[in-house]
Amino acid sequence: MAYWSGVAKDVEEYCKSCIDCQQAKLPPPPPVPLQPASQVERPWERLGVDVLEVPMSVQGNKYLLVVQDHFTKWLEPIPLKNPNDRLDQPRTNRNYSVVWKSRPFCNPTKAPTLKATYCTKYCVRLE
Numbered sequence: 001m002a003y004w005s006g007v008a009k010d011v012e013e014y015c016k017s018c019i020d021c022q023q024a025k026l027p028p029p030p031p032v033p034l035q036p037a038s039q040v041e042r043p044w045e046r047l048g049v050d051v052l053e054v055p056m057s058v059q060g061n062k063y064l065l066v067v068q069d070h071f072t073k074w075l076e077p078i079p080l081k082n083p084n085d086r087l088d089q090p091r092t093n094r095n096y097s098v099v100w101k102s103r104p105f106c107n108p109t110k111a112p113t114l115k116a117t118y119c120t121k122y123c124v125r126l127e
Contacts, residue, residue, distance in 0.1 A: 037070075038070065040071045041071075042071060043069055043071045043072050043074075044069050045070070045071060046069075046070040046071070047067050047068065047069060047070065048067070048068040048070060049065070049066070049067050050065075050066050051063055051064070051065055051066070051080070052064045052066055057079065059079065060081055061079035061080060061081055062081060062082065063079070063080040063081070063082060063083050064077045064078065064079060064080065065077070065078040066078075
C-alpha cells in the first residue's frame, strides 16, 4: 500500500482532466423545492409526534415522546422508559379534553421507533 501527501489533491486534479471521468459524471440533482406548511386554524388541530432517545434520567427514563401543536408550537414531552411504553399510565394522564372539538390529526415522523398506533393511542387518550 502506498501513500503520499497531497494524494486527495492529485486525485481531484486527475479526475478534472480525465475525459472519461467528465463524461460519466452525473449532473447534480435539482434542489428540492420547499413544501408549504400545513394550515391549521386552532390549537391542537394538528400534532407532530416523535420519540427521542435521551441520556437516562434518575427515574430510569431513556426516551421522550415529544408532541408539538402545529398552531401554537407548544411542546409536550412525555418521559418513557422504553419506546413501547403504554400511554395510559398515570404519569401521562393529563386532561386536554377542554381544547378538543374534534379528533386531531397526528403527524408522526418517519422514525422507525414511532409506530402509527403510538400516535393514534396518544390522540385517542387526549380526547
